[in-house]
Amino acid sequence: MDQQAPSVTDLLPLTTDDAVRPQAGWRLSALLVGAILLPAMILGAACMGAWHAAWKEADRELAVAVEAASEFALRVVEGHGRLAARIADTLAGEDDASLGDAAGPLRDGLLRFVADLPLVAGVVVTGQDGRALVHADLGAGGSGAAPDLAGTDLAPAGQGILLGGAFRPGIDAPPVFAVAASRGDQRGVVAILLDSARTGQALRRVLGNDGDSAALIRTDGTVMARYPPLQRPAPRLGPEQPLIAALAAGASSGRLDGETPRDGQPVILRFRRLEGHPSISITAARPRAEVVARWQAAVLPMLAIGLPAILVLGGLAWLVRGKQQALETAMDGLEQRVADRTASLREGEERLRLAVAAGRFGTWETDLGTGLTTWSPRALSIFGLTPDRRVTAVEEWGARIHPDERVRVLEAWDRTVSGRAPAYREEYRFRREDGAWRWLESSAAVVRSDAATGRPLRIAGTLRDITERREAEERRDLLMREVNHRARNTLAIVQAILRLTRATDPATYARLVEGRIAALARAQALLAAERWTGAPLMTVLREELAPFGAADDTAEDGRGRFVLSGPALRLQAETVQPLAMVFHELATNAAKHGALRRPDGRLEVQWHVEEAAGLLRIRWTERGGPAPGLPKHRGVGSRVIEATIAGQLGGSIERRWPDEGLVCDIAVPLARIRPGQG
8 A cells, every 4th residue: 555645734733833923023023124124224325325426526526627727727827927028028128218118119019919819908017116117908909097016916926927816907997917027127027917707717618517616816815817707806815714724734735625705605625736836726616515416316316216115115024024924823724824825926026027127127038948938028128029929949039149249149158058157148239120239238047957967958037228338338438539539639730830830030939829729729628518529610610719809799690890600500520620720810810911900890701501512611701901912922821721621621712802801712521521421
């Protein structure tokens, strides 16, 4: 007689040990607490991590901004200091009386010397008694009242440069500050007056955020310029300010927490002394409220997901606890216990399904015996398959892998199905049913093996679409390569400018080189602001004409001194710098010999697109300048224009000199201009 196998009920106790129930209740309570406390701790840690990341990112951005601002400020101080020194060297040996007698011609010469410098508001030459002997005021056409430099508090700033705080040169005049050089033998100084507001606006370009601020100050607290721009001279910062205290203690750079002197707003601040000028510092600050707002923006999505998840987990844990207590007290029988356990398992499966769905994962399972793969609905969506294709052959999947990754992925698959590897994880491109290529991340593991041979029988895995992540990585790598390329190209252009520029004296050579490099810098700043994706043609024109007065007298209706008109057209990145240099050379020539040489001269720039011919046509028209005539020789600017249009852009240029003034027609192929062509 065969022995009967014990049933499941024979293996269960007929009574419940009361001593076990308190332990089970304790475990259920721990489960309930853990279901709420552990996710809450994880969420809190994530929020704290986001908090630290927000402050770290803000500090990093301010460090980058103050580094860039210090380089700009160094160029401003040293460049204009050298300019003041050159003027002082030119006036060497002249006494105060002779300078006073020649004040008119000297003023006119100084005006021409600094006319193209965008930050300069005027030049003052003082005598031994500090009285202004010569004053060239750009804002008043050279004839403004001479300012009193006694209140500027000129102080040595290193390398022979004297630097003064912001002051008003006149009752209603905007604030300026002086960069000066001594005339020697205690005869006075030559002071270059820089517009504080325009200097502050220039500082704005290196800031990484709209709410950031920057300032150029002396270490004694004297303010020269800042962004937001000064509307009136700022009071000197006192020694109680954390920044001034840190500078007084000898710090060369650092980070501080403080408040803005103008409105008491709490900020985080980065400062740095200028290299070679320890008495001058540059600062960049960001409101603390803006950092907190960034942190809140990063935390809100986590809270939106985390808090409901904690509530759901807590509710599920409470439900499990209640059901388990009911089961322990009821003990209605094995069938009920099995049914309840089965229901609990189903709930677990549903939670797992929800978790997989929330992570946007697709799942699949392959029977190695039949070679058929069963796909989840999410996997079907990722592959672009219809619901009737829920089961497909493994070969069909392998055939749709991109050729560049197919060998690698199939080798990983073979290692797993042969039992040489327990799992794999691969990223590859896959061609969907609609023909689109998508990047996928796929993981697989053996879930069932033959007990006798150990050979895998079934493999299961997950996959998800990572196309957006890969494209973001590719865009990041492309941007890095583009920045490197731009840097090398810019250095090559600077070398060409230095090599090609010709002048009769060093001062003229320096002015021409500085003007061309400034045009190049404006194009670089515009490309950086546009994230190296190109720039609008109108913006390129405005930037290059701004130093010549176009910022205040430009109109598209024909009423301004500068008239710019044409359809909206975005230039590809490779074209911005060449066209910017062409516009700069044309504008410089107009200021020297053409329409911009006279106050009543007008400049019109018109452009249109000829789609059929595939050309962008630009017409540069000057009116009201000196009587034109055919130039006697081709200058460096003309050669730069012709080489740029014909050599770099593959276009053509035609210039005519009718009675009204220069007319320049430029034609450039659209394939070299418009993004996405060529």
